[in-house]
Amino acid sequence: MNKHVCKICSKKHHYLIHTEEINKSSFKPENNTYHALKLQTNKNVLLSTAVCNTVDKHGNYQTYRVLLDSGSQANFCTMEFARKLGLTLTKNNLPISGINNSLCQSNYSVTVKLYSRYENFTLDIVCAVLPNLTDNLPAESFCSSHLNLHENLFLADPNFNISSNIDVHVGAQYFLNLILPNKFVRNQHFPLIQETRLGCILAGNLPLNVTRNNSASSFFIRNDNKLLSKQIEKFWEVEEPILVKQTSHDNSICERNFIENTIRNKDGRFIVTLPRKSDNIKLGDSLNNAKNRFLSLERKLIQDPSFKKGYSNFINEYINLGHMSELNSKDLLIPDSEVFYLLHHAVFKETSLTTKLRVVFDGSAKSSNGLSVNDTLMIGPTVQQDLFSIILRFKVHNYVITSDITKMYRQILVTQKDSNLQRILWRKNPEQDLTHYALRTVTYDTTSASFLATRLVQIANDNNYQFPNACRAVLNDFYVDDLITGADSVHEIKQLKTDHKLTNDRKFDSLSSNELEFTLEFFIHQSQLAYFKSEINYLQNQRFILKQSKLSSLDPFLDYKGLLRVGGILEHPNLSFDKKHQLILHPHANITRLIIHSEHLCLLHAGLQLTHSSLRQRFWIVNAKIAIRSIVRKCLKCFRFNADNQSQQLGQLPSSRITPSRAFSSCAIDYGGPIMIRHGRQKSNILSKAYIALFICLVTKAIHLELV
Incomplete structure (x- = not known):
């Protein structure tokens, strides 16, 4: 006997004797726990249900009934529903317990697609699979006429009053995303009507005792033992491949900013726009801090001539290559809130084979209001x-090759406006005045520099048709500015090296027609991915799009380049491929506005109809007339030439103008001049001013001139 007291029964023996209690309690700290409550009540409460569409494995549309539950942290569906649609079952173990420790477990999960009948809205929901979810809802059918619902109300569940089974249970993960602002509350005895993306749902008290079964159900899910959950996750995360992370809102904005604002100058260099978090963020004064830091740096340069020489050489290289330029007096008038002065210092790297001293620019230094330029960038x-x-x-190749991009960040230009956020101070000698410079290229140590530089590497797709192997290596085997790739044979590695050389040595003095075409198709493709992502996904996976899509009437398809085009009925006429199947453009995309503007100028400022007709030879713009009209109306030259001539309203004629009388009995007088006249003799040099008096007869229009 153990002299200590048992912590289970308080008797003098060891607590491990209670094997049943120990085994029972050891099951409690599970990762996920589902709680369900069912009780008796005298009130009739209606739960929120909806009817949604989905597609089974054969591509046929199916409808199913959904229970919307804001108190649940998980989603469920029935096994019958999963088998009916032919959904792929994924093995998992989800322990589920209810009130009074009633236990069950879900062994499978599926992904269910939810298509709204109310609007163009789609969700992918991961559901745990159970044999049954709940009893039929509502408990008994009742007549909905007692609720006096408006006949034009679009109900999420048209048969909400008919007792039937629930196929899917949607929890809080998606519930709040479905809610729209509009709702209607009559009084506490009637259910609330709430507009959602699935239609209008009803929930709450019913005015009549419409059912004899007064049982009510409530659902709640919570996650217990989060520490244990995290520890277990580490085991399988090590074994799992890295998953593609969901794109955040800021990342989507960055990508769209890059697609819509990146251009190429006549020399072939790309010009990018820095992705700012908001245009409303204002910077403080950064000039004083930059002055103090530079004066401190200058004292160090004076004390070490070799240090000064290396530092000056680096700055001079920046200037000679056009990577930074001196600002004029007009540029210095820009407000402090729109400019930022970068601090700079030297970094030594003795192992470097090229540049042992490198100047680093500090984008994280704070301005007077506590913000740095890095704080404003995404x-x-x-x-x-x-x-x-x-x-x-790299390790699986028989033959390998490595390379890097020289001065990668400094190959990319920034816009004139953004260069004001990259100003520095510099002078060669203390005897000179401080000179203000602006860095014209992407600057390392700024927040967005890595994204802008690596994102431009992805534009290797421009040359995919000519150099597919090189482009594949650039897209998959580049890490920042280093290329680490290879091939299986010497011939392949030589061809890869040749392709890279041809790509890198290409001159950009003037772009060929093929290059312009590749560039145009690239930006159109990026625009379509941004605005028609769901349609492209459906066409890639299922080869059709939903009828609710705005493009469904166009019968769209993806060509061999992955571009979204109009299907149509012009397959047999003797027309070019572009005229038969126009490229689909979104009216709000920046590339669409540029195409419309370019066509408008090429047609010598043509109007709406002519511009539209010309664009339709190759492009199909959604809501084209609205988009074209907005561009044409903003054209300054068109505005000037189409301006209405303003005419002044004529006043009433005076009686003297219309009453017969003798000449000059009624007259008007005016003066002209001055004129210079000579006094005295013909050769006199004395000049004086004189004026001409003009007398006009108001009746006969005769005139008389007098020198005054």
């Missing part, structure tokens, strides 16, 4: 593959 998504995957591929 980081942007990671667009290159992870280093681990690149090295793994």
Whole structure:
């Protein structure tokens, strides 16, 4: 006997004797716990249900009934529903317990597509599979006429009053995303009507005792033992491949900013716009801090001539290459809130084979209001593959090749406006005045520099048709500015090296027609991915799009380049492929506005109809007339030439103008001049001013001139 007291029964023995209690309690700390409550009540409460569409494995539309529950942290569906649609079952173990420790477990999960009948809205919901979810809802059918619902009300569940089974249970993860602002509350005895993306749902008290079964159901799910959950996750995360992360809102804005604002100058260099978090964020004064830091740096340069020489050489290289330029007096008048002065200092790297001293610009230094330029910029998504995957591929090649991009960041220009956020101070000698410079290229150590530089590497797709192997290596085997790739044979590695050389040595003095075409198709493709993502996904996976889509009437398809085009009925006429199947453009995309503007100028400022007709030879713009009209109306030249001539309203004629009389009995007088006249003799040099008096007869219009 143990002298200590048992912590289970308080008797003098060891608590491990209670094997049943120990085994029972050991099951409690599970990862996810589902709680269900069912009780008796005298009130009739209506739960929110909806009817949605989905597509089974054969591509046929099916309808199912959904229970919307804001108190649940998980989603469920019945096994019968999963088998009916032919959904793929994924093995999992989800312990579920109810009130009074009633236990069950879900062994499978499925992904259910939800299509709204109310609007163009789609959700992918991961559901745990159970044999049954709940009793039929409502408990008994009742007559909905007692609720006096408006006949034009679009109900999420048209048969909400008919007792039937529930196929899917949607929890709080998606519930709040479905809610729209409009709702109607009559009084506490009637159910609330709430507008959602699925239609109008009803929930709450019913005015009549319409059912004899007074049982009510409530659902609640929570996550217990989060620490244990995190520890377990680490085991399987090590074994799992890296998953593609969902794109955040800021990353989407960064990507769209890049697609819509990146251009190429006549020399072939790309010009990018820095992705700012908001245009309303104002910077403080950064000039004083930059002055103090530079004066401190200058004292160090004077004390070490070799240090000064290396630092000056680096800055001079920046200036000579056009990577920074001196500001004029007009530029210095821009408000402090729209400019930022970067601090700079030297970094030494003795192992470097090229540049042992490098000047680093500090974008994180704070201005007078506590904000730095890095605080105003978005980081942007990671667009290159992870280093681990690149090295793994590198090891499987029989022959390998490595390369890097020289001065990668400084190959990319920034806009004139954004260069004001990259100002620095510099002078060669203390005897000179401080000179203000603006950095014209993407600057390392700024928040968005890595994204902008690596994102431009992805534009290797421009040359995919000519150099597919090189482009594949650039897209998959680049880590920042380093290329780590290879091939299986010497011939392939030589061809890869040749393709890279041809790509890098290409001159950009003037773009060829093929290059312009590649560039145009690239930006159209990026625009379509941004605005027609769901339609493209459906066409890639199922080869059809939903009828609710705005493009459904166009019978769209993807060509061999992945571009979204109009289907139509012009397959047999003797027309070009572009005229038969126009490229589909979104009216709000920046590339669409540029195409419309360019066509408007090429047609010598043509009007709406002519511009539209010309564009339709190759492009199909959704809501084209509205988009074209907005561009044409903003054209300054068209506005000037189409301006209405203003005419002044004539006043009433005076009686003297219309009453017969002798000449000059009624007259008007005016003066002209001055004129210079000579006094005295013909050769006199004395000049004086004189004026001409003009007398006009108001009746006969005769005139008389007098020198005054």
